[in-house]
Amino acid sequence: MLLPLFNQFKSLASKSSSRIPIIIAVVVLIFLTAVWHGRSSMTDHPLGYVKGAFAPRPSFYDIATKYGTDKVTVHTYHRMYEHRLAPLRDQKIKMLEIGLGCDMGYGPGASYYTWLEYFPHVDLYYIEYDAECAHRWANKTDKATIFTGDQADVDFLTQFMLNVGGNFDVIIDDGGHTMNQQKISLRTLWPAIKPGGIYFIEDLATSYLAGYGGGAIGSDTMMNDLKIMLDDINRPPNVPITFPKVSNQVVSFEFTQEVVALTKFS
Numbered sequence: 001m002l003l004p005l006f007n008q009f010k011s012l013a014s015k016s017s018s019r020i021p022i023i024i025a026v027v028v029l030i031f032l033t034a035v036w037h038g039r040s041s042m043t044d045h046p047l048g049y050v051k052g053a054f055a056p057r058p059s060f061y062d063i064a065t066k067y068g069t070d071k072v073t074v075h076t077y078h079r080m081y082e083h084r085l086a087p088l089r090d091q092k093i094k095m096l097e098i099g100l101g102c103d104m105g106y107g108p109g110a111s112y113y114t115w116l117e118y119f120p121h122v123d124l125y126y127i128e129y130d131a132e133c134a135h136r137w138a139n140k141t142d143k144a145t146i147f148t149g150d151q152a153d154v155d156f157l158t159q160f161m162l163n164v165g166g167n168f169d170v171i172i173d174d175g176g177h178t179m180n181q182q183k184i185s186l187r188t189l190w191p192a193i194k195p196g197g198i199y200f201i202e203d204l205a206t207s208y209l210a211g212y213g214g215g216a217i218g219s220d221t222m223m224n225d226l227k228i229m230l231d232d233i234n235r236p237p238n239v240p241i242t243f244p245k246v247s248n249q250v251v252s253f254e255f256t257q258e259v260v261a262l263t264k265f266s
Contacts, residue, residue: 060085063117069101069110071174077202080256084198085118085170092121094168096192098151098175098185100126100141102133111174112141125164127151129176152181157188166192171199177206179213182222186262190246196266201226204258226253226260 061078064071071077095115101108108128115124124144128134131148138146145164149156151173171193173185182201193199206212207223214221225243232247241247246262254261 058117060114060118064111064114067110067113067117068106069114070104071111071114071202075202075259076257077259080200080254080259080261084254084261088169089119090121091169092123093119093170094123094125094194095119095170095172096125096127096164096168096189097172098127099173100128100130100134100137100146102128102130102137108133108137109140112144116143125168127157127160127175150181151175151185152178154184154188157185161189161192164192167194168192169194169197171197173199173201174203177203177212179207179221182206183225186222186225187243187246190249190264193264195264197264199262199264200259201262202259204260229253229262 058066059078060082061072064078065073071081097111097115100112101110104110112124112126115122126134126141126144126146128146128148129150134141134146134148147160147163149160151157171189173182175181175185186199186201190199201222204223204226207214207221208217218224228242229247229250230253232241232243233250233253235241249264250262251265252261252263254263
């Protein structure tokens with residue numbers, strides 16, 4: 001493609017200097033075409049400005065893969081997180097994740113290190129059920145504030161919010177994944193999300209697994225609650241809703257495989 005254009009450029013230049021503006025336009029067009037087509041190779045690597053020049057910036061997928069979290073090794077949560085969290089990346093944010101990873105074969109810390117690198121200005125909190133594990137790993141997770149307790153215990157969650165003040169930009173439920181835990185955590189912690197903040201629930205496949213309290217489609221599960229909330233936000237004003245304390249404040253739902261993002265009205 002470039003060789004014929006270059007030959008045309010030589011021909012134009014030899015005929016008349018009056019055609020110089022046309023020649024310049026052709027050169028600019030070639031440059032812009034090359035830049036535009038080059039963009040496709042950088043979609044998974046957002047650009048960062050480093051030492052006066054553009055350079056590929058590690059994506060959520062890159063960072064999560066480096067630390068080995070199952071958010072990308074087993075699941076495909078990067079499809080959600082890069083999309084929803086990239087705009088917050090360089091901001092000062094307050095973030096809570098339920099589940100330090102004590103029940104993982106590789107031990108806790110994979111998502112902890114991922115979030116610290118992805119969000120350089122994060123104020124990071126964790127809720128972890130296994131107090132002994134959290135204590136044992138305290139020296140390796142000292143850049144987060146860790147509370148130990150049951151995410152299905154309303155009194156514990158209420159006290160947690162009193163202690164930390166709420167106002168979270170991001171909450172991620174990657175805890176025990178049982179229906180009771182997911183449902184109680186959302187209803188109790190939703191007030192702790194600031195306007196415009198996002199509440200993520202991972203591992204929604206457990207809604208269909210009996211071992212987690214899940215069951216058939218339409219049974220009393222986290223997924224069924226989410227479907228009802230979708231009905232809530234689309235019902236006419238004169239129709240009563242099922243989950244007013246959450247549904248009345250949700251501006252959007254976004255799903256990808258096994259994870260949902262609920263965004264609060266700003």
